[in-house]
Amino acid sequence: MTAGHDWPLWEVFIRAREGLSHKHVGSLHASDAEMALQHARDVYTRRREGESIWVVQSTDIVASAPADKESLFDPADSKIYRHPTFYEVPDEVECL
Amino acid sequence: MVQSQITGNASEADEAARFQSKVDREIKIEPRDWMPEGYRKTLVRQISQHAHSEIVGMLPEGCWVTRAPSLRRKVQLLAKIQDEGGHGLYLYSAAETLGTSRAEMIDALHEGRAKYSNIFNYPVLSWADIGAIGWLVDGAAIINQIALCRCSYGPYARAMERICREESFHQRQGYEIMMSMAFGTKDQKRMAQSALDRWWWPSLMMFGPSDRESAHSSQSMQWKIKRVSNDDLRQQFIDMTVPQADYLGLKMPDPDLKWNEERGHYDFGAIDWAELKRVVSGDGPCNKERMTARVKAHEDGAWVREAAAAYGEKQRLRKQAAKIAAE
Amino acid sequence: MTVEAQREALFEYLLRLGDNALILGHRLSEWCGKGPVLEEDIALSNIALDLVGQSTLWLEFAATVEGGARDADALAFKRDVLDWRNFLLVEQPNGDFAHTIVRQFLFDCFHVELLQALSKSANQEIAGIASKALKEALYHRRHSGQWVIRLGDGTEESHARAQAALDALWGYTRELFEGDAIDEMMMQAGIAPDPGDFEENWKQAVGAVLAEATLTVPDANWSIGGGKKGIHSEHLGFLLAEMQFLPRAYPDAQW
Numbered sequence: 144m145t146a147g148h149d150w151p152l153w154e155v156f157i158r159a160r161e162g163l164s165h166k167h168v169g170s171l172h173a174s175d176a177e178m179a180l181q182h183a184r185d186v187y188t189r190r191r192e193g194e195s196i197w198v199v200q201s202t203d204i205v206a207s208a209p210a211d212k213e214s215l216f217d218p219a220d221s222k223i224y225r226h227p228t229f230y231e232v233p234d235e236v237e238c239l
Numbered sequence: 240m241v242q243s244q245i246t247g248n249a250s251e252a253d254e255a256a257r258f259q260s261k262v263d264r265e266i267k268i269e270p271r272d273w274m275p276e277g278y279r280k281t282l283v284r285q286i287s288q289h290a291h292s293e294i295v296g297m298l299p300e301g302c303w304v305t306r307a308p309s310l311r312r313k314v315q316l317l318a319k320i321q322d323e324g325g326h327g328l329y330l331y332s333a334a335e336t337l338g339t340s341r342a343e344m345i346d347a348l349h350e351g352r353a354k355y356s357n358i359f360n361y362p363v364l365s366w367a368d369i370g371a372i373g374w375l376v377d378g379a380a381i382i383n384q385i386a387l388c389r390c391s392y393g394p395y396a397r398a399m400e401r402i403c404r405e406e407s408f409h410q411r412q413g414y415e416i417m418m419s420m421a422f423g424t425k426d427q428k429r430m431a432q433s434a435l436d437r438w439w440w441p442s443l444m445m446f447g448p449s450d451r452e453s454a455h456s457s458q459s460m461q462w463k464i465k466r467v468s469n470d471d472l473r474q475q476f477i478d479m480t481v482p483q484a485d486y487l488g489l490k491m492p493d494p495d496l497k498w499n500e501e502r503g504h505y506d507f508g509a510i511d512w513a514e515l516k517r518v519v520s521g522d523g524p525c526n527k528e529r530m531t532a533r534v535k536a537h538e539d540g541a542w543v544r545e546a547a548a549a550y551g552e553k554q555r556l557r558k559q560a561a562k563i564a565a566e
Numbered sequence: 567m568t569v570e571a572q573r574e575a576l577f578e579y580l581l582r583l584g585d586n587a588l589i590l591g592h593r594l595s596e597w598c599g600k601g602p603v604l605e606e607d608i609a610l611s612n613i614a615l616d617l618v619g620q621s622t623l624w625l626e627f628a629a630t631v632e633g634g635a636r637d638a639d640a641l642a643f644k645r646d647v648l649d650w651r652n653f654l655l656v657e658q659p660n661g662d663f664a665h666t667i668v669r670q671f672l673f674d675c676f677h678v679e680l681l682q683a684l685s686k687s688a689n690q691e692i693a694g695i696a697s698k699a700l701k702e703a704l705y706h707r708r709h710s711g712q713w714v715i716r717l718g719d720g721t722e723e724s725h726a727r728a729q730a731a732l733d734a735l736w737g738y739t740r741e742l743f744e745g746d747a748i749d750e751m752m753m754q755a756g757i758a759p760d761p762g763d764f765e766e767n768w769k770q771a772v773g774a775v776l777a778e779a780t781l782t783v784p785d786a787n788w789s790i791g792g793g794k795k796g797i798h799s800e801h802l803g804f805l806l807a808e809m810q811f812l813p814r815a816y817p818d819a820q821w
Contacts, residue, residue: 149342150548150603152335169398170332171605172341174544174551177712182605185612186325190405209272297599297607304595308812308821309639310588310622313595314615320598321611328604366812366821416821424819532600540602542727543663546720553719 152201153179155186157193165197173198262463267393270336278462279337282392284353285464286334287344292356293327295348295529299363300372308366312416316369319409326402333394349534357515358441360523367420367430368438373413375435375442375480381406382476383446391463414483421487435484436492443507444515446473452512477505575751576689577631578651579758581641582748582794584624585652587699588642589802590673591617592809593660602663609709613670616702623695643813647803648796655738657793657802664717664727669735671710675771676742677703679764688756711775718779729781736784741791743768748794 150172156165168187173179179198187193207215223229232239254273261268268274297320304320307313331341347353358376363369384406387399420431447469450456459465477496484491495508517523594614601607625638636644656673660666681703684696717728743765745753752758776783792798812821 148548149340150544150551169329169401170335171328172603173605174547174716175554178547178551178605178716181609181709181712185609186328186605189321189325189612206271209269294599294604301599304598305592305808306811308643308819310618310625310642311639312821314618314622317595317598317611317615317618321608321615324599324604324608324611328608331604419821424816426816427819536600536602539600540663542721542723543602543606543717546724547716549724550716550720 150174153183153198154201154204155179155183156197156199157183157187158195159193161194165195168192170201259461262391262461265391265463267396268391269393277458278464281459281462281464282395283334283337283339283344285459286330286337286395287339287347288354288356290327290330290334290344291348291353292359293323293330295355295359295533296376297323297327298529298532299359299361299525300369302363303366303369306366307369315412319373319412322405322409326398326405329398329401330395333392333398336394345537349530349537351521351530354519356445357518357523358438358445359529360518360526361437361441362525364437365430365434367417367427367434370413370416370420370431371434371438373409373411374417374483375413375438376445377406377409377413378480379442379445379476381410382472382479386465386467386472389463389466395464417487417489421489431487432489435489439492440510440514441518443473443477443510444518446470446476448512448515474504477507481505572751572755573631575748576757577628578748579752580624580628580631580692581649582651584621584628584638584641585650586621586656586673586677587617587624588621589650589652589805590656590670591615591621592805593656593658594666594670596660597666610666613706613709616699616706620695620699620702623698627691627695639813643810647798647806650796650798650802650806651794652798652802653738653741653793654790654799655735655741655793657799657805658735658738659801661731661734662727664724664731665734667710667713667717668728668731670706671714671775672735672739672772673742674703674707674710675768676739676764678707678771679767680759680761683759683764687758692757707771714775714781715779718776718781725780728779732776732781733784733786736786737788737790740789741793744791744794746794 151174152170153173154170155168157168158165171179171182171186173182176198179200180196183196183198188196219225255275258268258272258274258278261272268278300316300320300323304313304317307316331344334344335341344353348355363372381403384399384403388396388403390396390399417431417434420427420434422428423431447453450468450470453469456465456468460468481491481496493508495506497506498504499506518526521527591614594610594617597607597610598614599607601610621642622638625641629637629641653673655669658665658669678700681696681700685693685700687693687696714728717724719725743761745761749758749761753760773783790799813819
């Protein structure tokens with residue numbers, strides 16, 4: 144870092160409570176995986192915000208491009224038959 | 240995160256129009272979205288300046304951690320300063336999403352190319368100053384930061400939300416210290432009044448120059464990087480703080496301060512903008528100490544950072560070799 | 567043994583526990599804002615907070631055992647050097663990051679062993695505090711141990727600094743395992759272990775990490791102790807002068 148170099152960047156995901164999935168909370172720098180885990184604990188769970196941590200090196204994340212947003216996601220808009228409200232069933236029939 | 244190639248063939252003007260329309264509709268801008276170069280630059284400048292303020296701000300309070308007068312005060316203060324470190328980290332991370340590394344930002348700070356809040360260039364003389372910093376400086380910061388939670392840039396807004404949530408105890412802690420001082424012995428009361436006298440005006444300057452003079456305000460408002468004007472935020476802070484000082488039985492160091500029934504706000508005296516300019520440009524009472532301390536910590540830590548990087552690299556190579564051997 | 571003697575011994579023993587945690591926590595808090603990297607600054611503050619928190623619990627209990635004439639703050643801020651009962655190891659100055667980490671690691675390995683034993687104490691209060699502190703100490707050891715490995719197996723410079731720190735501090739570790747009459751009384755009462763009992767475990771835990779760190783266990787032919795009896799190094803006086811200044815300068819004030 145002296146000559147303008149940072150340790151690698153890591154993304155931090157935390158499971159807030161049992162039963163929930165891990166959620167992205169932020170990032171940090173660490174020189175190895177164990178350090179990333181410890182830093183994540185110290186930086187992002189000081190107020191008991193979690194009970195499980197994932198750390199992933201940022202360069203390992205593959206992300207979709209913003210420019211692809213329409214072609215990737217808009218086609219799902221018209222597929223309303225994927226939602227239960229699309230189907231009409233009589234009120235008196237239960238458990239549907 | 241990952242840098243993206245800008246794809247699509249929309250012209251710059253189309254992109255700019257689409258960008259502004261998103262901002263107008265309160266849709267957050269995310270790191271890989273198209274954004275005007277000026278927007279990116281303004282954000283990096285503002286977020287890194289904000290991050291630097293948190294980090295430099297650890298120093299004046301840090302000088303009292305080892306002198307906190309009770310076990311309870313010791314852990315409170317340490318936890319508060321630690322939070323500030325955390326907030327600096329969240330902010331650097333938010334700025335990094337715009338493509339500037341933390342190392343670059345820190346170099347800019349150490350080389351005097353980046354600014355930080357003027358407030359941290361004043362000396363912290365007594366324990367009451369720790370109370371005044373929590374009460375006034377954090378109080379002013381919170382007002383600024385709540386407004387920034389609605390900023391158009393997603394990572395900055397999210398960092399601000401987390402910071403606001405965590406910072407709510409800072410101001411209360413400061414006020415509690417002020418109470419123990421203002422209602423304490425004669426010596427303590429004297430320290431409390433002196434702290435208010437010295438920290439009041441610099442706190443008002445924290446909101447920045449008047450909107451009439453601010454170089455960046457109107458463009459930032461249009462981009463929704465800034466949501467409320469400097470003067471409005473300052474007025475809000477004054478209106479909030481005056482009754483709190485009254486409760487403590489302390490006297491505000493401003494003879495012109497009085498309630499204006501018609502405006503529904505307090506009127507206040509003229510701010511010494513020349514002083515702000517002087518302090519921001521490096522001539523405050525503690526600018527040199529603060530920067531020297533920052534640079535020293537950074538330089539003293541260089542061998543540690545190199546060692547950890549070297550070890551991390553060795554680990555990576557060992558893992559690779561083990562994998563190859565196993566195949 | 568009289569009840570009175572028993573009580574005095576317990577008070578002394580609790581001071582040792584509280585003083586070690588407070589002095590080491592104070593030393594770590596001196597790093598605040600000056601860490602080698604922001605993340606590590608936060609990590610060191612966390613450990614300092616744990617230790618000052620533990621010291622508060624020990625000293626509060628000590629104050630109760632003493633009879634209530636003084637509270638935990640009075641014990642922390644109104645005792646002079648001769649009445650402090652911490653090891654010389656924890657009062658040693660921070661030095662460079664390697665000194666701080668090695669000092670921490672040597673203590674953490676001891677602390678884990680001690681707290682493990684204390685969590686089974688016949689004294690419920692002690693067992694309760696120790697169980698809570700043990701969780702923290704296990705993390706401290708993980709943190710400092712990893713750093714010893716990084717520094718030892720990092721660069722030539724970091725290796726040399728870590729080895730120098732180890733050589734400089736090793737002679738203070740003898741004291742951790744030397745029992746005295748107070749320890750003996752605590753042992754008899756089933757309150758605390760014989761510190762000599764876990765010297766072997768400590769050596770193994772420390773040795774394993776040093777081996778991975780490619781560092782050499784010092785062949786020290788010197789050792790200094792005395793902290794448990796109030797015979798300290800000169801460093802402690804300066805630490806106390808700074809830490810205790812406000813309550814001593816304004817004895818009537820509430821903070």
